[in-house]
Amino acid sequence: xxxxxxxxxxxxxxxxxxxxxxxxxxxxxxxxxxxxxxxxxxxxxxxxxxxxxxxxxxxxxxxxxxxxxxxxxxxxxxxxxxxxxxxxxxxxxxxxxxxxxxxxxxxxxxxxxxxxxxxxxxxxxxxxxxxxxxxxxxxxxxxxxxxxxxxxxxxxxxxxxxxxxxxxxxxxxxxxxxxxxxxxxxxxxxxxxxxxxxxxxxxxxxxxxxxxxxxxxxxxxxxxxxxxxxxxxxxxxxxxxxxxxxxxxxxxxxxxxxxxxxxxxxxxxxxxxxxxxxxxxxxxxxxxxxxxxxxxxxxxxxxxxxxxxxxxxxxxxxxxxxxxxxxxxxxxxxxxxxxxxxxxxxxxxxxxxxxxxxxxxxxxxxxxxxxxxxxxxxxxxxxxxxxxxxxxxxxxxxxxxxxxxxxxxxxxxxxxxxxxxxxxxxxxx
Ligand SMILES: [Zn+2]
Numbered sequence: 001x002x003x004x005x006x007x008x009x010x011x012x013x014x015x016x017x018x019x020x021x022x023x024x025x026x027x028x029x030x031x032x033x034x035x036x037x038x039x040x041x042x043x044x045x046x047x048x049x050x051x052x053x054x055x056x057x058x059x060x061x062x063x064x065x066x067x068x069x070x071x072x073x074x075x076x077x078x079x080x081x082x083x084x085x086x087x088x089x090x091x092x093x094x095x096x097x098x099x100x101x102x103x104x105x106x107x108x109x110x111x112x113x114x115x116x117x118x119x120x121x122x123x124x125x126x127x128x129x130x131x132x133x134x135x136x137x138x139x140x141x142x143x144x145x146x147x148x149x150x151x152x153x154x155x156x157x158x159x160x161x162x163x164x165x166x167x168x169x170x171x172x173x174x175x176x177x178x179x180x181x182x183x184x185x186x187x188x189x190x191x192x193x194x195x196x197x198x199x200x201x202x203x204x205x206x207x208x209x210x211x212x213x214x215x216x217x218x219x220x221x222x223x224x225x226x227x228x229x230x231x232x233x234x235x236x237x238x239x240x241x242x243x244x245x246x247x248x249x250x251x252x253x254x255x256x257x258x259x260x261x262x263x264x265x266x267x268x269x270x271x272x273x274x275x276x277x278x279x280x281x282x283x284x285x286x287x288x289x290x291x292x293x294x295x296x297x298x299x300x301x302x303x304x305x306x307x308x309x310x311x312x313x314x315x316x317x318x319x320x321x322x323x324x325x326x327x328x329x330x331x332x333x334x335x336x337x338x339x340x341x342x343x344x345x346x347x348x349x350x351x352x353x354x355x356x357x358x359x360x361x362x363x364x365x366x367x368x369x370x371x372x373x374x375x376x377x378x379x380x381x382x383x384x385x386x387x388x389x390x391x392x393x394x395x396x397x398x399x400x401x402x403x404x405x406x407x408x409x410x411x412x413x414x415x416x417x418x419x420x421x422x423x424x425x426x427x428x429x
Contacts, residue, residue: 024049024065025414031071031381035078036352037359037370046076048377051414056371069423071381074408077351078370079115079378081358082333084233084257084293084318087143088122088131088153096122097155098130101323105141108321110418112332113380113407116368117141118358120233120257120293120320121148121206125187125194127155128202136201140417142378144362146206146233147195149221151185154209188220192227203362208235208257215241222249231255231361233291236266236298243267244279252287255361258298259290259314260307262395269312270303276312284312289361294330295320297394304393308343316358317350329392334382334405339391342401347384381409381423 024047033044033056040056047055047065062068087105090098105117123131128147136143148154195202205228207221218234218241225232233255234246243266250256262268269280284290292299292314307313317340319325319333330336337350359369367375383406390398410418419425 022064022066023047024054024060026067026069026411027060027062027065028069028071028076028379028381029060029062031074031076033076033371034348034351035371036348036356037078037365038372040371041348044076046371046379048379048411048414051377053371053373053375053377053379056373067424069381069409071409071423073383075347075351075382075384077113077380077382078355078359078368079380079410079412080113080333080354081116081118081362081369082109082114082319082321083118083255083316083358083362084120084291084295084320085117086122086154086320086322087117087119087139087141088135090130090134092155095155096322097124097127097153098134099155103321103323103326105135105139105143108326108332109141110410110412111407111420112334113382113405113410113418114333115142115378115380115410115412115417116144117321118144118146118203118318118362120146120235120318121208122154124148124151124153124155124185125190126151126185127153128194128198132198132201140412142412143201144364145198145202146204147191147202148206149186149188149191149217149224151187151190183214183216183220186217186220188223188227191220191224195224195228195230202230203364204230204255205232206235207232218246218249222251222254225251225254230363231289233257235293236261236263243269244277247279247283247288250283250288253289253361255289255291255316256283257291257293257318257320258295259292260300260303261298262300262303263297268303270306274306276307276310281312289315291316291318291361292336293318293320294325294336295322295394296325296328296330299329299336299393300395301393301397301399302395305343308340308345313345313349314353316361317353318358329394329396334407335391338389338401338404339399341403341405342389342391342399377411377414379409379411380407382406383408
């Protein structure tokens with residue numbers, strides 16, 4: 001063999017070795033990637049290194065990675081984001097804040113493809129430090145926060161003033177708690193100040209579950225949102241103001257929860273002729289965000305189906321996860337996504353409302369909700385099962401469906417946190 005040919009083979013050997021160097025910790029291969037932010041909707045591979053998405057491309061060489069996961073026949077999407085949960089779990093009975101009515105984020109997130117949960121106002125400016133220290137910093141799930149305008153958040157049922165301590169809460173009865181509502185502790189300045197000191201975790205303000213007739217709490221929440229430049233999420237049971245006035249006072253980017261609720265306390269979004277009310281459409285066009293916030297009572301087919309037929313889609317699929325909703329029709333966010341798929345929404349629209357839309361709504365589009373190269377590797381691998389399924393609403397009605405999402409694999413910051421069928425496990429014998 002001539003020297004020239006020898007050199008040629010040597011160069012080729014080093015070139016191939018260089019190309020196949022193990023530059024990735026993990027490649028997810030052959031999955032159908034749906035990434036609404038980056039307009040990706042095709043069979044692609046994703047290369048991950050040091051917890052970061054390094055490459056999204058066709059046919060990445062398997063020799064470039066220490067580990068390969070074959071996602072053939074599955075959807076590979078950004079880690080799901082649930083913008084309405086109650087995860088300030090603790091030991092106090094009958095309350096949400098630091099209590100047993102909340103649930104542990106890690107127990108519910110990854111098994112549903114979720115990598116980020118946003119707690120909707122379970123804590124307020126007084127007890128946020130306990131939430132942060134005891135739960136947020138101890139959880140594998142990324143927990144972000146809407147801070148309740150009430151100082152102690154949802155530490156009572158509904159809201160306590162913060163003028164009492166936790167020992168007192170344990171002693172008083174439920175009826176007594178209802179008498180504790182007071183707007184004294186709903187302080188816009190203090191709320192905004194705690195938000196500004198914790199901008200990495202707190203992404204908005206929450207107002208809700210207020211039983212009084214004052215409009216002040218609502219105004220103070222908006223005021224805190226303006227000072228801290230963050231959105232406000234509005235939950236049910238507000239002061240006795242109409243939905244129309246409520247929506248008028250909400251700013252672009254503020255979020256209405258329980259959009260498809262049908263309860264006495266609040267006007268429905270569907271009028272008596274089965275159409276979406278004009279002021280609701282106006283609010284959506286103005287940029288108010290409509291979240292599902294399914295919860296135990298927040299989702300009714302008699303609202304959601306006519307709305308969808310009218311072309312009125314929710315912007316986000318917040319679950320309103322807590323001790324009472326998880327065992328009802330809600331179940332988990334994948335169930336909400338499956339409901340909408342079976343109600344006629346296409347799969348790209350469904351994924352959009354569980355990834356990119358929620359990321360934008362909490363102003364975290366820069367680092368969450370997409371598979372952008374350079375982002376943290378938060379990824380969900382979903383299968384779409386076929387069969388005979390039933391989906392239940394708050395009124396106890398069901399629709400039938402033949403498709404259901406299942407979380408096969410959930411990766412957060414590049415690490416596998418959930419692997420239903422051992423996609424990432426070694427084969428035994
Ligand atoms: Zn809630």
